[in-house]
Amino acid sequence: MRLRFVAFSFPLFLFACGKTPKPQVADSALVTAADTTSAPDPDAAAPAPDPDAAAPAPDGAAMTDTTPDSTAAATDFKVLLEQFADLRILRYRVPGWDALSPKIRVLLYHLSEASLASREISWDQTHPQGLLIKRTLEAIDKTYKGDKTTNEYAAFEVYLKRVWFSHGIYHHYSNKKFEPGFSKETFARLVADSDPAAFPLAKDETPAALADRLMPLLFDPTIDTMNVSLDAKGDLIASSANNFYARGITQQEVEAFYADKKKNGGDKPVMFGLNSKLVKNADGKIEERVWKVGGMYGAALEKSVAHFEAALPFVENDNQKAWLEALIKYYKSGDLADFDAFNIAWVKDTDSTVDLIHGFIETYGDAVDMRGSYEAIVQVKDPESSQRIAAISAEAQWFEDHMPYLPQHKKAQVTGISARVIDTVLGTGDSGPTFPIGVNLPNSDWIRREHGSKSINLGNIVTAYEEVKKVSGVLEEFASGPEAYERIRKFAPLADKLETDMHEVIGHASGQLEPGVLTFSDTLKNYASCLEEARADLVALYYLPDAKLAELGLVKDSELPKAGYEAFIQNALLVQLARIPLGEDIQEAHMRNRHLIAAWAMEKGGPEVIAKIEKAPGKTAFVINDHAKLRALFGELLKEVQRIKSQGDAKAGAALVESYGVKLDPVLHKEVKERWDKLGVAPYAGFINPRIVPVEAGGEIVDAKIEYPDDFATQMREYAARYTILPVEN
Numbered sequence: 001m002r003l004r005f006v007a008f009s010f011p012l013f014l015f016a017c018g019k020t021p022k023p024q025v026a027d028s029a030l031v032t033a034a035d036t037t038s039a040p041d042p043d044a045a046a047p048a049p050d051p052d053a054a055a056p057a058p059d060g061a062a063m064t065d066t067t068p069d070s071t072a073a074a075t076d077f078k079v080l081l082e083q084f085a086d087l088r089i090l091r092y093r094v095p096g097w098d099a100l101s102p103k104i105r106v107l108l109y110h111l112s113e114a115s116l117a118s119r120e121i122s123w124d125q126t127h128p129q130g131l132l133i134k135r136t137l138e139a140i141d142k143t144y145k146g147d148k149t150t151n152e153y154a155a156f157e158v159y160l161k162r163v164w165f166s167h168g169i170y171h172h173y174s175n176k177k178f179e180p181g182f183s184k185e186t187f188a189r190l191v192a193d194s195d196p197a198a199f200p201l202a203k204d205e206t207p208a209a210l211a212d213r214l215m216p217l218l219f220d221p222t223i224d225t226m227n228v229s230l231d232a233k234g235d236l237i238a239s240s241a242n243n244f245y246a247r248g249i250t251q252q253e254v255e256a257f258y259a260d261k262k263k264n265g266g267d268k269p270v271m272f273g274l275n276s277k278l279v280k281n282a283d284g285k286i287e288e289r290v291w292k293v294g295g296m297y298g299a300a301l302e303k304s305v306a307h308f309e310a311a312l313p314f315v316e317n318d319n320q321k322a323w324l325e326a327l328i329k330y331y332k333s334g335d336l337a338d339f340d341a342f343n344i345a346w347v348k349d350t351d352s353t354v355d356l357i358h359g360f361i362e363t364y365g366d367a368v369d370m371r372g373s374y375e376a377i378v379q380v381k382d383p384e385s386s387q388r389i390a391a392i393s394a395e396a397q398w399f400e401d402h403m404p405y406l407p408q409h410k411k412a413q414v415t416g417i418s419a420r421v422i423d424t425v426l427g428t429g430d431s432g433p434t435f436p437i438g439v440n441l442p443n444s445d446w447i448r449r450e451h452g453s454k455s456i457n458l459g460n461i462v463t464a465y466e467e468v469k470k471v472s473g474v475l476e477e478f479a480s481g482p483e484a485y486e487r488i489r490k491f492a493p494l495a496d497k498l499e500t501d502m503h504e505v506i507g508h509a510s511g512q513l514e515p516g517v518l519t520f521s522d523t524l525k526n527y528a529s530c531l532e533e534a535r536a537d538l539v540a541l542y543y544l545p546d547a548k549l550a551e552l553g554l555v556k557d558s559e560l561p562k563a564g565y566e567a568f569i570q571n572a573l574l575v576q577l578a579r580i581p582l583g584e585d586i587q588e589a590h591m592r593n594r595h596l597i598a599a600w601a602m603e604k605g606g607p608e609v610i611a612k613i614e615k616a617p618g619k620t621a622f623v624i625n626d627h628a629k630l631r632a633l634f635g636e637l638l639k640e641v642q643r644i645k646s647q648g649d650a651k652a653g654a655a656l657v658e659s660y661g662v663k664l665d666p667v668l669h670k671e672v673k674e675r676w677d678k679l680g681v682a683p684y685a686g687f688i689n690p691r692i693v694p695v696e697a698g699g700e701i702v703d704a705k706i707e708y709p710d711d712f713a714t715q716m717r718e719y720a721a722r723y724t725i726l727p728v729e730n
């Protein structure tokens, strides 16, 4: 599952821990294992677009002070590349590339190729004519001979980029079909003035006939409106336009088909339906067309497998070899029991530098939650973050002993939770261009129970989001003044990471219940998730200025904790309001928790701790006047939230959330939204991948280089040229 939790400073993420809807824009949200233990948040279902994202800066937004990087000249690495429709295109780096051995780099090359080889599966899964549309638009893009300077052509280019971005004609987030932005007549003319040989024509079909065939689907909003329908009133399968079920199959038929299988699945059931399309055969009987070598999508999967096989001589250790071989076996057999065997082998491999997610994994794209969307994430361990987390984790007992809790609420023996931070080398399919920022797999319940799971944070993706925030104008707009803005700009990204680390590693893990008290979700019910997140956030806020972090070498500048506090308050009381519809209260657990903490501290401390000011006419801001007192207040509130949890004090817990976490000042809310809108920041973001280039010697691949392309369309064209493997109809 994709996890998304977010903690601090500017991040505005909505998702609570647990299974979430298809993950989307995630500026600087982190998630780890700790979050899987808390209850899924019932309010987290309808995330609004993330308002805290970056718009192109007028100066081209070159990043000047990024994190240390041994590979690229840090001075001119542009993170934010372009913005179109409601999307921004960013890019990320792999900071540790140069320090990897050539052998590992070759391994990464093959895994990347194995990932890209099957990328077109995504368009076919999204709609039965997804590849027909993609190839048609690409043919125009490649061969159109007419005037490319017109507004209509510009609209076509945006449309194609959107189709590339979301693997089809549906918005990657809302799942609703988006409109072309140009007329049918324009479409006909674009097709007519392109090279007929470039189009994926059916037998005896003319380009004009192809255009006519596609017109209704592209231009009529009433046809195949939703890619995934979650409207429980109708037939979920019939009303979803994706390609997981042959047209005409009903939800009832699907349920009947799997009912017996599920009943007889035993206590270690495979994930039924995960790797196939459901069709009716010539006799009208329902059957699975399995996605495997020699089966549906066989041509692409065969190429993936060839690269996996080529990767085998380059594995780091036996554990890694075991899962790679298991994955090959699974793609060849299509047997879901082999997929389980792969997952069991995969969770065992926790020490390798390289890791991989590959295949039909998440089921958010299927309205009935069975069929997996293709995705791949190629990863390397992030040495810097892993060190940071290890340092905190090793001191977990020290942190527990120094918590401001009542003595009986401290754990005598606590173990820090170790989350793994990785750097993405490549993401595709369901995980690219839009990336999750955290993933926890496998999804099989019994494997998780018996063999465990792996959680990762995508460190370099989060870093890219943080970098891009610096040029979005958001920080400056909502900071209390130039001094705070500079401090936040400079120190908040690291403060944010430390807070997230502490939230996960020592926050959720700390504290204990009094004897006989039930779990938090039993005692606090719908308030539990908000209060649990508040507890973990408060642990992080409480320790951020502590001398212990300096002693551990994690904080080197006393301005850093100040920046962390300022960013937190600014986000909690201002920025996050931008994503709440006018007239509504705060619903989502993480947003409530942040507001609760800030509003409580403001009330208790008064203006000598946090003052509300008007920094310019119509521009409200919050100034922290006493950081030390604010820390003491965070400690006081932490003690109280822990007491509520430890004693199961439902009344006090509910009062805390209702008094400080829910209600908004409508005047301020409106002001924030207006200020936000003026910044013109596109709400969704995606990434282009680095290019992994093989280095050959004597006819063999002996090393690989990394390059950082900077144009989205160019990368999509390059991919189209190299990985057009599947037929248009599968």
Ligand SMILES: [Zn+2]
Binding pocket: 005, 017, 034, 035, 503, 508, 532, 533, 536
């Ligand atoms: Zn959490």
